[in-house]
Amino acid sequence: MAFNVNVNGSARSVDVDGDTPLLWVLRDVLGMTGTKFGCGMALCGACTVHIDGVATRSCITTIDSIGNSHITTIEAVGATAAGARIQKAWLDHEVVQCGYCQSGQIMSASALLASNAHPNDADIDDAMSGNICRCGTYVRIREAIKLAMQTNKKGG
Numbered sequence: 001m002a003f004n005v006n007v008n009g010s011a012r013s014v015d016v017d018g019d020t021p022l023l024w025v026l027r028d029v030l031g032m033t034g035t036k037f038g039c040g041m042a043l044c045g046a047c048t049v050h051i052d053g054v055a056t057r058s059c060i061t062t063i064d065s066i067g068n069s070h071i072t073t074i075e076a077v078g079a080t081a082a083g084a085r086i087q088k089a090w091l092d093h094e095v096v097q098c099g100y101c102q103s104g105q106i107m108s109a110s111a112l113l114a115s116n117a118h119p120n121d122a123d124i125d126d127a128m129s130g131n132i133c134r135c136g137t138y139v140r141i142r143e144a145i146k147l148a149m150q151t152n153k154k155g156g
Helices: 021-031 081-092 104-116 121-128 136-152
Strands: 002-007 010-015 049-052 052-057 070-072
Touching: 002 021, 002 052, 049 136, 052 136, 081 104, 081 136, 121 136
Parallel strands: 002 070
Antiparallel strands: 002 010, 049 052, 049 070
16 A cells, blocks of 8 residues: 655655554665664664654554654754754764664654753653663763753753
């Protein structure tokens, strides 16, 4: 069945079954491999994308549930103000270790800052819960989110 989707600002048409997870449409049909498969059950966060600005697990989101929503992936999040600040802070704090979970981490963190410019620790914990880092870079992740938040306060 044909579905029209808006991915990273571009209208795309895909021919897949309606119950196909968005993750596989992005990776296998559209060739956008930045979004990772982790668990397939929305438990690890590696597959996180934005749907209309909301951090969403693409492994359990079916293509037929997307409708006219706008999807943003790791490939384009840097074009958003929050995404650019998060990516810079990630580099400044050398967050990445193995890197496998980082696209999902960045997507969750940038959605947080886009919706809450001044999150407190509880807000950060809530937004980042469910994003698992097997390397344990949680301290650097939190520091990077706070740096991006401070950069926003300074207007940079």
